[in-house]
Amino acid sequence: MSALSRLTATETKLFFREPVLAFFTLAFPPLLLVIFGVIPAMREPSEDAAGLRPIDLYAPIIVALGLALFAFTCLPQLFATYREKGVLRRMRTTPVAPGVMLGAQLLMAVVLSAATALVVLLLGRVAFGVSLPRHLPAYLAGYLPAALAVFTIGLLIASLASTGKSAGAIGTLVFFPVAFFAGLWVPRDSMPDVLRAISDFTPLGAGVQSLQDATAGHWPQPLHLAVVLGWAVAAGIPAARYFRWE
DSSP: OHHHHHHHHHHHHHHTTOHHHHIIIIIHHHHHHHHHHTSGGGGSOOGGGTTOOHHHHHHHHHHHHHHHHIIIIIHHHHHHHHHHTTHHHHHTTSSOOHHHHHHHHHHHHHHHHHHHHHHHHHHHHHHHOOOOOSOHHHHHHHHHHHHHHHHHHHHHHHHHOSSHHHHHHHHHHHHHHHHHHHTSSSOGGGSOHHHHHHHTTSHHHHHHHHHHHHHTTOOOOHHHHHHHHHHHHHHHHHHHHTOOOO
16 A cells, blocks of 8 residues: 555656646636636526526536546556656566556546546535535545546556557547537437437446436436446456556
8 A cells, every 4th residue: 555655646746747638637627617607598597407507517517527538638648658658667677566556547546536526516616606416425426436437448548558649549539429428518418318328328427417416415326336337347457457568
């Protein structure tokens, strides 16, 4: 555990040396919430959404967007760049095991993304009157498995990609469909039944619904928890198995 904590601290310091990646993964989601929030129509109650405002529906989506940006644009590119520059090859000569290296990346990503989610929630509440989650344990029960699912997918990309550019390209290709089914362009409540059914089986579609349920005071549905945990296992096992130092 001491090796994991030290390596996580080191990886966090290295992450903040990449200001562009840090901005898009940590600052962009709160900024996007502000952009949406200043649009008058986003603050008007909608009859189609049981009286909720669009900004109320988009707050959990933006939390999920922060996860997706970190998982698919930042994490694979950063990690694969280590391999490209020979950093991982040098680390191979140390006692650090691949599982510890992947675990440090995962822990760093979860902690930083959780901080971003907290900023989004507090900013939404203070600036636009968005309700905080009514059921905090349920919110955590929905957030953490969703984070684990998308970050293990990002680590799988990072484990297989040989260069930072290829990891970034693959991550971008994955990001757009995942963000779409999470409701970034069309909220899940407004999706046709077929698209919403597909969304239920995507890592962030299920994750967003879990967050919306917890915000309303309910526990995540078993189906959605099973989906995100299934994605975490399906991506996590090959990420560890096919990890390459160089």
